[in-house]
Amino acid sequence: MIYDEEFETLPREALEAIQLKRLQDLAERVYATVPFYKKAFDEKGVKPGDIKHLEDLHKLPFTMKQDLRDNYPFGMFASPMETVVRIHASSGTTGKPTVVGYTRRDINTWAELMARTLAAAGAHKGDIVHNAYGYGLFTGGLGFHYGAERLGASVIPVSGGNTKRQILLMRDFGPTVLTATPSYSLHLCDVAADEGLDFRSLNFRIGVFGAEPWTENMRKEIENKLGLEAMDIYGLSEIIGPGVSVECIEAKNGLHIFEDHFIPEIIDPATGEPLGYGKIGELVFTTLTKQAFPLIRYRTRDLSVLYREPCRCGRTLVRMGRITGRSDDMLIIRGVNVFPSQIESVLMASEGVAPHYVLVVDRKDRMDTLEVQVEISEEVFSDAVKDLQQREKRIEKDIKDLLGVSCKVRLVEPKTIQRSQGKAQRVIDKRQP
Amino acid sequence: MRVEQISVFLENKAGRLAEVTRVLSEAGVNIRALSLADTSDFGILRLIVNDNQKAKAILKEHGFTVGKTDVVAVEVADRPGGLALILGILSKENINVEYMYAFVQHSGKDAVMIFRFDDIDAAVKLLQDNNVKVLEGKTVYTL
Numbered sequence: 254m255i256y257d258e259e260f261e262t263l264p265r266e267a268l269e270a271i272q273l274k275r276l277q278d279l280a281e282r283v284y285a286t287v288p289f290y291k292k293a294f295d296e297k298g299v300k301p302g303d304i305k306h307l308e309d310l311h312k313l314p315f316t317m318k319q320d321l322r323d324n325y326p327f328g329m330f331a332s333p334m335e336t337v338v339r340i341h342a343s344s345g346t347t348g349k350p351t352v353v354g355y356t357r358r359d360i361n362t363w364a365e366l367m368a369r370t371l372a373a374a375g376a377h378k379g380d381i382v383h384n385a386y387g388y389g390l391f392t393g394g395l396g397f398h399y400g401a402e403r404l405g406a407s408v409i410p411v412s413g414g415n416t417k418r419q420i421l422l423m424r425d426f427g428p429t430v431l432t433a434t435p436s437y438s439l440h441l442c443d444v445a446a447d448e449g450l451d452f453r454s455l456n457f458r459i460g461v462f463g464a465e466p467w468t469e470n471m472r473k474e475i476e477n478k479l480g481l482e483a484m485d486i487y488g489l490s491e492i493i494g495p496g497v498s499v500e501c502i503e504a505k506n507g508l509h510i511f512e513d514h515f516i517p518e519i520i521d522p523a524t525g526e527p528l529g530y531g532k533i534g535e536l537v538f539t540t541l542t543k544q545a546f547p548l549i550r551y552r553t554r555d556l557s558v559l560y561r562e563p564c565r566c567g568r569t570l571v572r573m574g575r576i577t578g579r580s581d582d583m584l585i586i587r588g589v590n591v592f593p594s595q596i597e598s599v600l601m602a603s604e605g606v607a608p609h610y611v612l613v614v615d616r617k618d619r620m621d622t623l624e625v626q627v628e629i630s631e632e633v634f635s636d637a638v639k640d641l642q643q644r645e646k647r648i649e650k651d652i653k654d655l656l657g658v659s660c661k662v663r664l665v666e667p668k669t670i671q672r673s674q675g676k677a678q679r680v681i682d683k684r685q686p
Numbered sequence: 687m688r689v690e691q692i693s694v695f696l697e698n699k700a701g702r703l704a705e706v707t708r709v710l711s712e713a714g715v716n717i718r719a720l721s722l723a724d725t726s727d728f729g730i731l732r733l734i735v736n737d738n739q740k741a742k743a744i745l746k747e748h749g750f751t752v753g754k755t756d757v758v759a760v761e762v763a764d765r766p767g768g769l770a771l772i773l774g775i776l777s778k779e780n781i782n783v784e785y786m787y788a789f790v791q792h793s794g795k796d797a798v799m800i801f802r803f804d805d806i807d808a809a810v811k812l813l814q815d816n817n818v819k820v821l822e823g824k825t826v827y828t829l
Contacts (some may be wrong), residue, residue, distance in 0.1 A: 282750070297742065298690065314707055500773060631751055631753065634693070634695055634752075634753045635691035636691070636730055636732055637730075637802075638723045641730070642725065645727075661720075663727050663728075664695070664728055666695060666749070666751065667751055
């Protein structure tokens with residue numbers, strides 16, 4: 254279902270006209286109210302009045318995570334504190350948390366966008382939403398809460414933790430929509446099984462999952478084990494929280510970005526140059542309508558791809574691919590940008606499943622070398638040396654074809670690649686900085 | 687007329703072969719024959735053992751990648767020209783030997799060689815037609 258038919262299906266020209274108008278207003282506003290942006294615009298020699306076309310966005314400076322830290326806690330706010338009705342903050346695993354603010358209108362916008370999100374994922378009025386995203390400084394819990402209420406669903410604000418009680422409520426209240434991180438949903442399923450409850454016997458129809466990277470394989474696992482349609486959403490507190498983009502239940506192929514509120518770009522993380530549609534790079538957002546905490550060209554560090562092909566759901570909004578990694582992971586090997594996720598896609602295509610692998614980068618005789626170590630699986634193992642050597646050669650060729658970088662593929666024994674807390678380390682860079 | 691062989695993937699680093707033999711010995715599995723093919727990166731250890739299922743299970747439990755292949759055990763006269771005779775028969779019919787290795791035990795007064803062919807059925811038929819004795823699996827495991 255499309256919650257906001259008018260804005261989600263605008264013809265591109267109409268949408269771009271709205272974006273330009275909003276971008277011009279935004280540039281004026283941040284230049285006048287946020288000292289950081291006045292300085293950044295001046296340093297780039299650009300004035301708000303220079304924005305004549307949408308492409309002029311590229312003239313504006315980027316905003317980095319570090320800029321938010323430097324202006325901790327409220328330095329980036331564009332509205333006076335007395336108009337700010339809500340404050341959220343990121344977990345801040347490294348250093349200080351990132352603080353974001355919302356005016357009353359921002360909260361209203363967010364609720365609308367989350368209502369759109371839930372509707373796109375297949376929820377509707379009358380659904381019972383079991384909201385297991387954490388409530389508190391984290392934007393997940395309250396974001397979903399307001400959106401579900403706006404949609405007209407019944408929200409169970411269960412938040413995270415106390416898993417056994419969650420199982421009891423799921424059994425007794427019969428919720429139809431699960432909102433949680435993908436990893437927590439699998440944990441819920443395991444705990445339910447321990448309690449002798451088959452998760453698939455519950456009333457759930459769809460699950461809306463986000464806030465951490467997950468894969469297509471994980472989606473299959475969740476759908477099988479939990480007996481629901483698993484939908485991917487994307488958002489980050491700096492931009493608004495959840496509610497930036499979402500998959501539609503009709504196509505389940507790429508996440509529609511709410512472009513009347515956010516302009517997405519894909520850039521080369523090394524040079525900052527904008528890349529075209531279909532190219533993998535760092536996702537950058539400009540918030541068009543936020544009052545308290547607007548951002549110009551915020552570099553998310555998340556890697557994705559943008560697609561503009563029309564979608565069968567009828568939305569005219571651009572789609573982004575599933576997040577495939579972090580731009581911090583990008584390697585430059587002999588001058589070529591290499592993302593571990595690209596190598597992973599080659600291995601996926603070759604092996605059928607995502608094997609465990611690690612990229613070892615070194616420098617020999619002033620030349621960068623790339624070795625791809627791949628854990629061997631029983632499916633591809635052979636007793637003949639030539640079979641395994643051909644496999645190595647074929648992967649080397651596929652990587653060379655895709656990336657233009659020669660590498661050496663080395664098969665290694667299973668479980669020899671180090672995993673930290675279930676997450677594998679993908680890159681070992683031995684080059685001296 | 688097929689003999690089951692298990693193969694184990696080994697990285698080229700110290701102690702891996704020792705680990706395989708240790709695991710098998712602790713499980714009471716007896717190695718009847720083996721060969722190791724190696725490249726600069728990795729090795730493939732091929733084994734004929736007295737209890738395939740147990741060997742496979744225990745190796746997998748210890749995190750090894752284990753494969754299973756059918757091979758052919760052939761009696762070879764233990765005298766000059768014994769092997770040459772058999773290879774001559776195969777080569778005349780263009781049957782390719784993927785690899786081969788010798789068995790530790792004799793079968794009576796003859797030696798036993800393990801052959802890996804692409805086309806096992808054709809190879810076995812050819813050898814038997816030429817009066818070469820091909821051993822059955824259950825004979826080989828208990829030699």
